[in-house]
Amino acid sequence: ISPGYCWPFQASRSQVDIRLPAPVRPTAITVQHPLKKTSGLGDISSAPRDFTVSVTAPLCFVSKGVDEEGGEETLLGTFSFNIEKEPTQTFPLQNTLPRAFQYIRLLVLSNWGQSGYTCIYRVQVIGR
Secondary structure, eight states: OOTTOOOESSSSSSEEEEEEEEEOOOEEEEOOOOOGGSSSOOTTTBBBBBEEEEEOOOOGGGGTTTTTTTEEEEEEEEEEEEESSSSSEEOOSSOOOOOOOEEEEEEEBBSSSSSEEEEEEEEEEEEE
């Protein structure tokens, strides 16, 4: 992860639906953002702060291997990324699932102060 090479979201609150290559029963999620000392400007206020993770099957994405109900969403946890810790942070999910899903929703509720945008550098889904 290099400073400046991120996926920027408009505003401090945004969401993204991620289609996994295969259905997964997620057990944890990893989020990465550069440290303040490696940032070119010394400012990482665009880092995500509070966020939720859920499995979802948006109506426009319903296909084989996802939630047959279409549009259903199951919250897997609410988390906080701490910019004072490591740049790679793994969060064990707070809720377990009885089956696999192919779509994960990352909803960023706030960032560390940047009002114009939030940067996501890497998100990894861990599971079976």
